[in-house]
Amino acid sequence: MERVEAEKLETDAATKVWSVHDFCKRHRLCAEEERRLTSLFGMFATARELLNNAQRTPKWR
Template sequence: MRHAEIGKLDKSQARHVWDVAEYCRRTGINKAEERRLIRVLGRFASSHELQMNIVRPQTRIR
C-alpha cells in the first residue's frame, strides 16, 4: 500500500461509502434483506451497489 497525501487527492472521484446496516435502517429495508445485502456486499458498500442489489417486492397495480 502506498501513502497518499490528502491534499493531492482528486475529490471528484471520491465515493460516499455506506454502512449497509445504517443504509437499511434509513431507507426502511427489512432485516432479512439487510442480512442478504451484508452477505452479498459486506459491511460497507457504495450507494450505487446497494441500490442495484436491493430486491423489492412488486406492487400490484390493478
Template structure:
C-alpha cells in the first residue's frame, strides 16, 4: 500500500461515497431492495450508482 498526502489531493475530482444501508434508510427504500443493492454494488457506492440501480415499484397505471 502506498502512502498518500491528503493535502496534495485534488478535491474537485473527489466523489462522495455512501454507505448503502444508510442511503436506503434515509431514502425510505425497502429492506429487500437494500439487500439487493448491497449484493449488486457492495457495502459502499456513489450516489449516482445507487440512483441508477434502484428499482422502484410502479405506482401509476394507465
C-alpha cells in the first residue's frame, strides 16, 4: 500500500465547482433539468456530481 500526502495531490477538473446554471447552459440542458439539478445540489456543485446526475435525452439523427 502506498501512502499519499494530501499536499502532493493534484486537483483535477472533476473537482472544479460549477454554477448549476452555467453547467446547464454549457451542456445544453433544458430548464426542467436545470431545476432538478438545482433542487438536488443548490446553486453550486462539483463537476463530477453534475456529470453523474445530469439526464441527457438521446439525440437521434
